[in-house]
Amino acid sequence: GDSVTQMEGPVTLSEEAFLTINCTYTATGYPSLFWYVQYPGEGLQLLLKATKADDKGSNKGFEATYRKETTSFHLEKGSVQVSDSAVYFCALPGTSYGKLTFGQGTILTVHP
């Protein structure tokens, strides 16, 4: 079945550092891929998405490229801010009824 593997966390960085959160997936075909973010005390919100191979999703300075050769969708940001402290989830939709399969989540803490 479908699965998503995220890098083990948590991740702690200083402000303006470079961020990478790894995500690999197993799926049938070439589904869309998503990154969701959960700020403290909130539900999840979509951060960015890519709908086909080689697409790059971007939002709020974050980027991720859909790479079918390596079945990966790594999240990157060139310069993180304290306000980026949150939990980040990689996800892919299943083939039935829009069920999302999530990775374990990566807790990011950014210090001033």
Place this chain on the structure above:
Amino acid sequence: DVKVTQSSRYLVKRTGEKVFLECVQDMDHENMFWYRQDPGLGLRLIYFSYDVKMKEKGDIPEGYSVSREKKERFSLILESASTNQTSMYLCASSLLTGHQAFFGQGTRLTVV
């Protein structure tokens, strides 16, 4: 602006009580979902619904039931709450398979 609203942010219930968690979406979405979120376990799907009165078990349905009498409302029911159901519960909806899901703000349930 799209909206998924969960009836409570915080709930405290006693062991053995019947608990209702309500979720309403205003986007005319077909699919609705209930997840629970626990540290180290990510998001796990409890139940989902793809149409009024239709429901399917997710990965961890034991101890839960659901109701979808109207398209916009999806209720999660804990028939007899137990302490191991203490968790964050997240409701979500999506229009179609492969589309992004929109999440509510979450309900943090504590069973004592």
